[in-house]
């Protein structure tokens with residue numbers, strides 16, 4: 001494009017190992033740059049989704065102060081007595097809202113779901129989560145702690161506000177993908193405007209090092225891919241997130257301050273006729289290099305995942321330009337309603 005800014009200017013090293021390239025991309029030029037700058041960033045973002053399925057996003061418009069408020073509020077929530085958390089329990093995959101206690105979810109690969117109950121008992125994920133959905137959906141209330149105390153009221157306010165900020169960023173990133181795929185910039189707007197997204201607060205409690213020594217298969221969160229369009233992941237500085245490389249090794253997605261790890265989910269991969277990759281990832285005990293203390297416990301880890309989805313009622317069928325006789329590329333999947341797809345996937349990993 002004439003006058004366009006070289007793409008490299010917005011891209012710095014993130015992770016580059018074992019054929020996994022996770023670029024660091026500054027989003028500011030997309031949000032407020034010239035049309036040429038915007039286009040350059042859109043191409044970079046789309047390439048990252050097509051290449052490793054992962055990228056680090058900086059200058060994304062969500063202020064660090066807002067993120068730190070959410071982490072604080074999340075830590076306060078998980079510090080509540082177990083009985084209070086249990087009173088806000090997650091109920092069904094359709095609702096996907098509420099508190100999920102330790103060991104209740106076991107993230108797995110699709111081919112493993114037959115043995116989910118046995119797996120959950122033998123090597124449960126070492127985590128607890130709080131799931132927050134779009135507010136105001138008939139019959140599917142969020143499990144807010146606002147009736148408990150002032151801290152619970154505050155929790156509701158800050159989470160609602162963060163939910164909206166992340167929802168806007170989802171729309172912007174989908175606009176970047178649309179441009180990068182030579183679709184009209186606002187192509188996806190009508191697919192994501194409802195905000196059928198899911199804000200998941202994660203707490204991986206401190207865990208004895210012996211647990212990992214005794215169970216070679218033990219992880220903090222099992223290997224899986226995400227289900228929806230994209231995930232916005234905010235991590236603390238503890239580490240442990242890894243993606244699976246094409247070589248089959250696991251590569252650390254090292255925490256980088258003030259960035260969001262953004263990855264594509266299975267539904268976006270399907271929508272793109274697999275031109276975009278939904279890459280498997282997991283959370284292990286942090287890499288040995290970080291772990292030089294003498295304690296026999298690994299400290300806690302907190303993270304926040306905002307799972308973005310197309311509107312539940314939207315029919316997701318292969319995107320224009322991703323298949324066709326002229327390209328000699330067949331359409332790989334039947335169309336499916338977004339809500340049906342997501343409920344099927346959630347039902348496979350969690351017990352009611």
Ligand SMILES: O=C(O)CCC(=O)C(=O)O
Nearest residue numbers: 202221235241283303305
């Ligand atoms: O905690 C993390 O860093 C990742 C969690 C995750 O991948 C998930 O919940 O889908």
Ligand SMILES: [Fe+2]
Nearest residue numbers: 224225226281
């Ligand atoms: Fe994930």
